[in-house]
Amino acid sequence: MLETGHKPIIARPSGNLRGRIEVPGDKSISHRALMLSAIALGESCISGLLASEDVVNTRRAMAALGARISAQADGTCRVRGTGVGGLRQPDAEVDFGNSGTGVRLAAGLMATTPISVRLTGDASLCKRPMDRIINPLQQMGARFEPAASSRLPLTLHGARHAVPITYALPVASAQVKSAVLLAGLNTPGITTVIETHATRDHTERMLTAFGADISHTDRAGQRHISVSGHVELTACDIAVPGDPSSAAFAIVAALITEGSDITIDNVLLNPTRTGLFETLIEMGADLSISDKRTAGGEDVGTVTARASRLRGVSVPAGRAPSMIDEYPVLAVAAAFAEGSTHMAGLAELRVKESDRLNAVLAGLRQNGIAARAGDDWLEVDGGPVPGGGVVETHLDHRIAMAFCVLGLGARNAVTVDDGKIIATSFPEFAGLMAGLGAEFIDADGVS
Numbered sequence: 281m282l283e284t285g286h287k288p289i290i291a292r293p294s295g296n297l298r299g300r301i302e303v304p305g306d307k308s309i310s311h312r313a314l315m316l317s318a319i320a321l322g323e324s325c326i327s328g329l330l331a332s333e334d335v336v337n338t339r340r341a342m343a344a345l346g347a348r349i350s351a352q353a354d355g356t357c358r359v360r361g362t363g364v365g366g367l368r369q370p371d372a373e374v375d376f377g378n379s380g381t382g383v384r385l386a387a388g389l390m391a392t393t394p395i396s397v398r399l400t401g402d403a404s405l406c407k408r409p410m411d412r413i414i415n416p417l418q419q420m421g422a423r424f425e426p427a428a429s430s431r432l433p434l435t436l437h438g439a440r441h442a443v444p445i446t447y448a449l450p451v452a453s454a455q456v457k458s459a460v461l462l463a464g465l466n467t468p469g470i471t472t473v474i475e476t477h478a479t480r481d482h483t484e485r486m487l488t489a490f491g492a493d494i495s496h497t498d499r500a501g502q503r504h505i506s507v508s509g510h511v512e513l514t515a516c517d518i519a520v521p522g523d524p525s526s527a528a529f530a531i532v533a534a535l536i537t538e539g540s541d542i543t544i545d546n547v548l549l550n551p552t553r554t555g556l557f558e559t560l561i562e563m564g565a566d567l568s569i570s571d572k573r574t575a576g577g578e579d580v581g582t583v584t585a586r587a588s589r590l591r592g593v594s595v596p597a598g599r600a601p602s603m604i605d606e607y608p609v610l611a612v613a614a615a616f617a618e619g620s621t622h623m624a625g626l627a628e629l630r631v632k633e634s635d636r637l638n639a640v641l642a643g644l645r646q647n648g649i650a651a652r653a654g655d656d657w658l659e660v661d662g663g664p665v666p667g668g669g670v671v672e673t674h675l676d677h678r679i680a681m682a683f684c685v686l687g688l689g690a691r692n693a694v695t696v697d698d699g700k701i702i703a704t705s706f707p708e709f710a711g712l713m714a715g716l717g718a719e720f721i722d723a724d725g726v727s
């Protein structure tokens with residue numbers, strides 16, 4: 281049953297995807313670029329900023345907190361910040377839409393400034409756990425109301441006298457790490473986060489670029505990351521590279537469809553984000569990386585993917601943080617591989633934009649693919665993919681895009697019940713894929 285208000289997409293069997301593209305700016309880096317420039321002194325210029333709903337919500341939030349933000353005719357965005365500790369009291373509640381990264385990082389930014397802000401989001405975001413940031417931010421002096429709740433909407437009362445902490449992350453989460461480090465910026469003394477599993481480090485890299493006093497040491501397999509508070513950030517220019525989590529959909533589409541050969545330029549290749557590429561290469565993918573270089577403190581390069589015969593592999597739990605957003609599309613690649621693919625360490629997938637383990641399992645089964653899942657693992661049996669199913673996206677952009685990709689390689693067209701949600705991260709998805717030769721038909725019959 282298709283729900284009303286949704287905009288279904290039908291993905292038809294396609295082949296010969298060909299072309300050279302760029303994908304839009306990295307979502308994680310885009311959020312951070314807006315937030316750090318919002319509290320820096322002077323004017324920062326951001327190029328390549330992702331123009332998706334999630335990032336627009338962060339941009340609005342930063343403007344409500346006092347940053348002056350203007351879009352330029354050349355597509356860049358200029359941000360004049362408030363200075364560390366200079367965020368102002370917003371006039372109304374702040375709505376982060378679908379974005380966990382937006383609300384969790386912004387909560388960190390606000391937690392040590394004496395303002396009171398009601399934070400909210402869409403139906404998906406209001407189901408996601410916030411205790412992971414509430415706990416450390418409370419230790420730093422912030423208060424959240426209602427006190428007994430760990431879900432949005434919540435009112436955050438920032439600390440007047442913030443206290444620095446040393447916090448060992450209970451989950452491998454770059455969002456929690458970043459929330460604590462950002463709170464540390466307006467806290468006297470040194471705030472330290474200890475992580476056991478390396479998660480994406482864009483906050484640390486960008487803080488360095490903005491002149492923060494940030495350092496890390498590796499001790500007994502753990503990383504201690506420390507930031508000094510009450511140090512002003514200095515505006516800087518940021519070029520946001522293409523998002524590897526968006527590139528992933530086009531890459532897997534090329535691997536599973538006959539005769540395909542695509543190239544994607546300017547893709548972020550930060551080693552904390554490349555677990556999918558490593559896994560696909562182990563599966564036998566014809567995937568190559570060229571023109572590797574450093575730009576704006578991040579590794580970037582060109583990725584070429586060609587139609588490949590994939591084989592099932594076992595993906596270790598330790599790799600999960602470096603590809604946490606890529607499991608839906610990896611499960612799709614696994615459906616086309618010879619043999620089974622086992623993926624471990626997936627507990628965090630249960631608290632993403634949807635319960636992604638359930639959503640992936642249901643989507644695969646709808647399309648005739650045998651798969652099994654436990655609390656924190658997924659196993660997919662590869663083989664010919666019948667397709668023909670209707671997939672429920674549960675307000676989850678990556679479920680929508682992953683199953684659009686499945687439909688391109690399946691024997692029969694696949695219907696994704698809601699294509700609108702894709703705009704939270706990758707509004708150009710259908711257009712870019714169609715440009716490569718993918719056949720998508722939307723609810724109005726337009727291909």
Ligand code: S3P
Nearest residue numbers: 308381452453454455456604605
């Ligand atoms: C992100 C961190 C990850 C990821 C999310 C973006 C970030 O979440 O799933 O899409 O930008 O810090 P967790 O930190 O909760 O794992």
